[in-house]
Amino acid sequence: MSDDLTAPELESESELAFEGALRPRSLAEFVGQAKVRGQLQLLLTAARMQERTADHILLAGPPGLGKTTLAMIVAHESERPLRLSSGPAIQHAGDLAALLSSLTPGEVLFIDEIHRMARSAEEMLYLAMEDFRIDIMVGKGAGATSIPLDLAPFTLVGATTRSGLLPNPLRDRFGFTAHLEFYDDAELTQVLSRAASMLEFDIDREALAEIAGRCRGTPRIANRLLRRVRDYALVHGGRGDVDAVRAALELYDVDPLGLDRLDRAVLHVLLERFDGGPVGLNTLAVSVGEEAETIESVVEPFLVRIGLLSRTPRGRMATAAAWRHLGIPSPARDSSQPPSLIDDI
Ligand SMILES: Nc1ncnc2c1ncn2[C@@H]1O[C@H](COP(=O)(O)OP(=O)(O)OP(=O)(O)O)[C@@H](O)[C@H]1O
Numbered sequence: 001m002s003d004d005l006t007a008p009e010l011e012s013e014s015e016l017a018f019e020g021a022l023r024p025r026s027l028a029e030f031v032g033q034a035k036v037r038g039q040l041q042l043l044l045t046a047a048r049m050q051e052r053t054a055d056h057i058l059l060a061g062p063p064g065l066g067k068t069t070l071a072m073i074v075a076h077e078s079e080r081p082l083r084l085s086s087g088p089a090i091q092h093a094g095d096l097a098a099l100l101s102s103l104t105p106g107e108v109l110f111i112d113e114i115h116r117m118a119r120s121a122e123e124m125l126y127l128a129m130e131d132f133r134i135d136i137m138v139g140k141g142a143g144a145t146s147i148p149l150d151l152a153p154f155t156l157v158g159a160t161t162r163s164g165l166l167p168n169p170l171r172d173r174f175g176f177t178a179h180l181e182f183y184d185d186a187e188l189t190q191v192l193s194r195a196a197s198m199l200e201f202d203i204d205r206e207a208l209a210e211i212a213g214r215c216r217g218t219p220r221i222a223n224r225l226l227r228r229v230r231d232y233a234l235v236h237g238g239r240g241d242v243d244a245v246r247a248a249l250e251l252y253d254v255d256p257l258g259l260d261r262l263d264r265a266v267l268h269v270l271l272e273r274f275d276g277g278p279v280g281l282n283t284l285a286v287s288v289g290e291e292a293e294t295i296e297s298v299v300e301p302f303l304v305r306i307g308l309l310s311r312t313p314r315g316r317m318a319t320a321a322a323w324r325h326l327g328i329p330s331p332a333r334d335s336s337q338p339p340s341l342i343d344d345i
C-alpha cells in the first residue's frame with residue numbers, strides 16, 4: 001500500500017532510493033539514540049586501538065528507527081567493507097556457509113531480520129561467531145563426515161524487530177545489543193531539518209515541529225511526511241510553513257497526533273458506539289470492517305503507546321485523552337451499571 005503514510009515499514013522501491021539518499025553516514029550525523037551512539041563509539045574505538053575486528057552487534061527495535069542505517073555506519077566508521085544479507089535469504093546451512101567462507105578479513109556482515117534465519121543455519125552461526133570456524137558436512141548417512149573450515153575474522157551486525165524471537169544461544173553470542181527507542185519531538189525535528197536541507201526544501205522551524213508531532217516517533221515516517229509536504233508546497237507555490245503542513249497532512253489523513261484514518265475509525269467506534277468500552281477486539285474489528293489481526297498488531301500498539309487506549313482484562317477501553325483528542329464530550333458514567341457487551345479479550 002503505497003498510500004499508507006503512517007506505516008513504519010518500508011513501502012516501496014522508490015522509498016528505498018529516497019531513504020538511501022537521506023541516510024546519515026557517520027555516528028556524528030546520526031540523530032538521537034545518544035546512549036546507543038556512545039556505546040557503539042566506544043566499542044568501535046576500542047577495536048580500532050587493538051587492531052581487531054569489533055565485537056558482534058545486535059540492533060533491536062521497531063521498524064524505521066535506524067537499524068540498517070547504523071549497520072552501514074558501523075562499517076563506514078571502522079573503514080571495513082560491508083556485506084548485506086537477511087534472515088529470509090538464509091534458508092539452509094549451506095547458504096550461510098557460502099556467505100561466511102566468502103568474507104574478506106575484517107568484513108562487516110549485516111544480517112537483517114536475523115530472527116527469520118533457518119534453524120540449521122543458526123547453529124552454524126554460533127560456532128562462526130565464537131571461533132571464526134564452521135564445520136561443513138560432506139556426504140550423507142553413515143559415511144558423512146564434517147570438515148572444519150577456518151573463516152576470516154568478521155563483525156556480525158544483526159538486526160531484528162522481534163528480539164524476543166531470537167534463541168538465547170544466539171542472543172548471548174553478540175558482544176553488544178543496542179535497543180533502539182522511539183524518537184522524541186526535538187530529535188525528530190532535527191532529523192527533519194537535516195533531511196529538508198539535503199532536499200533543498202525551504203521550510204521553517206515551526207513547520208518542522210508540526211511534522212515532528214505527527215510522525216509516531218519514527219524517522220522513516222518523518223522523512224515520508226516531509227516529502228508530501230514538500231510536494232504540497234511545490235504544487236501550491238507556497239513556502240514550507242505550518243499552513244502547508246496542516247493542509248498537506250489533512251489531505252493525507254494524518255492528524256495532529258499522527259493518527260491515520262483507521263486509527264481514528266477505531267477510536268470513533270469505541271467512543272460513539274460503545275461509550276468508550278470495554279469492548280472485545282473482535283467486536284471492534286467487525287465494527288470498522290477490518291481483520292482483528294490488523295487492529296491488534298497495527299492500530300492498537302500505537303494507540304496504547306500514546307495513551308489513547310488501554311487493554312484491560314475485560315476488553316479495550318478509551319482513555320480520557322481519547323475523548324479529548326476526538327473532541328467528543330465524555331458521558332457521565334453511571335457506576336451502578338455493570339459494563340455491557342463483553343465478548344472476548
Ligand atoms: N537517527 C537518525 N537520524 C537521521 N535519519 C535517520 C535516523 N534513523 C533513521 N533515519 C532515517 O530513517 C530511514 C529508515 O531508517 P532505517 O532503514 O535504518 O530503519 P530500520 O530500523 O532499518 O527499519 P526496518 O526495521 O524497516 O529495516 C533512513 O533512511 C534514514 O534516513
Ligand SMILES: [Mg+2]
Nearest residue numbers: 067068069112
Ligand atoms: Mg532495515
